[in-house]
Amino acid sequence: MQLTLTDEQKMIQETVREFVRKELIPLEFEFIRNEREGKTGISKERYKEIQLKGKKAGFWGLSTPEKYGGTGLDLLTRVLINIELGKTIIPFHFGGDADNILYHCNEEQKHKYLYPVINGDRLSCFALTEPGAGSDARNIQTTAIKDGNEWIINGEKIFITNGNEADFAIVFAVTDKGKGGHGGVTCFLVDREMGWKSENIHTIDGWDPASLIFDNVRVPEENILGEVGHGFELGMKWITNGRTIIPARAIGIAERLLQMGIDHSKTRIAFNHPISEYQAIQWMLAESAVEIEASKWLVFNAAYTADIGKPPQYNATIAKLYGSNMVNRVVDRILQIHGGMGLTKELPIELWYRSVRKYRVFEGTDEILKRTIARNLLSEKVKVGSFS
Template sequence: MDFSLTEEERQTRDWARNFVQREIMPMEPEVLRRERAHQPGITADELAELKNKARRFGFWGIQTPEEYGGMGLSAVLASLIEAELGHSFVPFRFGGSADNILFHANQEQQREYLLPTIEGERISCFAITEPGAGSDLTAIRTTARKDGSDWVINGEKTFITGGNEADFTMVFAITDPGKGVNGGVTCFLADRDAGWKSEYIDTMGQWGPAALVFDEVRVPERNILGELGQGFALAMQWIGRGRYLLPARAVGACERLMELAMQHARNRVTFGQPIADRQAIQWMIADSAVELEALRWLVLSAAWQVDQGMDSRQAQSMAKLFGGIKANEIVDRMLQIHGGMGYTRELPIERWYRELRLLRIYEGTDEIQRRTIARNLLKGHVSVRGFLG
């Protein structure tokens, strides 16, 4: 097996690494200061400037197909770039992307929604989770009834990423209760101007999701994404679009956290010795290094399977589950190595501590991943011998 990168892949990865170190990390002190003053850590103008700066060097639409102006990079390379972004807690992603299900849009919808989203002129959000339907997507209650040439949507969505900033949403609603989720749920493209409202949800981290309220919101029939009644299949495609990218970002965060902790351990002296010489500290470093390496290869294996066109759902669930658990254990150890200073807000470790906790909940909880993994094994869909058989 050849695990090496091509020269082009290495150069692309290194460019992203240098961009993070040169343009993003210097912003960290100011981002922390703003967040602690209950202000947005990074402004929309600052985000746009960073994205445009990267675009001037051709870094735009990492996984967006080339025919839409993107780079069309592989899943493996995308995971490596995501890990580089994870080295900083500044909430930044390269521009030029759009939700994968937007590529199902017809030509008119592509002109109105897909292409402006890729260009950064419009902002979307994916709205399926409801107060009574989190991981159980079959329990959604939002409805859409036909009224002439329009559909009228009523219901509430919750924990919607980007819902406060979006100017349109891909909202899922029941259009035929008698058919259940497979045939009775439809995805609509709903502009904010149509009347839906968003409310900010305060969380323990910097993730600021939204609750969306639809009260007699009218959408024209031409705004159905995909086909009438086939929304659930689109939702499953969106959810499985790139689950490996979440633990990929955690790989970068854990690398940075370990680097900070090892530097501290070398410099912190107690009883005449650096704490790096203490076996207790060394074991925390060793355990974290082993777990980080295992996580890295779980992520890369899942990404490689995506590139090969294989069914990667099991691999992605394993990477997501292991990544959430181990990232939380690693950040806890790195905080412990810093002692009392790690618990203060003078250092960014406590911020990572809060942020990484989310990885065990959103886009599929630990419990859902375990259910998926076990079910696939028990039903014989996959083997304990892995994809090598």
């Protein structure tokens, strides 16, 4: 059992850490000011410029297999990268990656959708969630009815990340109501020019997802991703991938916050002493450190499980549940340590306070994750005391 990073992983971790320090953290003041004034955090042009700097440094297509021009990094290494990217309030991702299920495209679809996304020429969005089918993803109401060589899609998707900017949507629709549940769901690649509309949804923080409206949108038969009736399995593969990356980001955020708490407690004087000398403050710091470390190993284990080819769903679910709750507790403590200053929009703490709350909702609410864990235990798919 090896619990140390390889030399390559250490080098990548340190390089990304330096990239964040030099390229992203200096933009935080501007980002906070723009967010305070209701403007876009950083411009698309600036974002693209930073992505190209990352590309020049070799950080492009991190999850993209080498045969498609990417680096094909294992999940554990990508977790390390996302921990470092989480240490800035700038919501940044290196370019050159495609939704993992787009690798199920046939050759013709790869040239139209997969390769342009990898090259940064097109943007996709994942459209599964609906007003009545969020946690209950099997309750999809969007329909696709076959008409000759086309399918007519009607319905609404909601809370879709990149939905306002995407060139095409990866859409899940019911193609066989008789099968019920997930058996009659098919996945479609739907270009914006085919007629779907998007509307912005304003949320608690800077995440602005979209509502997608499909009103008799005609999609050619050749735009089916995978096979008819097998779309739900593809959707679950996409979600499982995110359940490891989300807690990785949470760890990065929590580590940055903890350091802010340590630094502030050493310089803030109350009753003639730095507040770091008071047990109440020390306990908040200690509890945060313990929870961050626990979360880190849960995420590492989930990533390692996937990297050795074992089913990662159970471990990823535990990592996402614990990590998303951990970061909410940490940001609350660090805000408390900063007192009134923690509430101001001069520091990133209040922004993170709002931002991390969504981690407990999207890509599996706390309640759904607990249900998944319990079902695995009750069915004895996972044995109590087993090690994986």
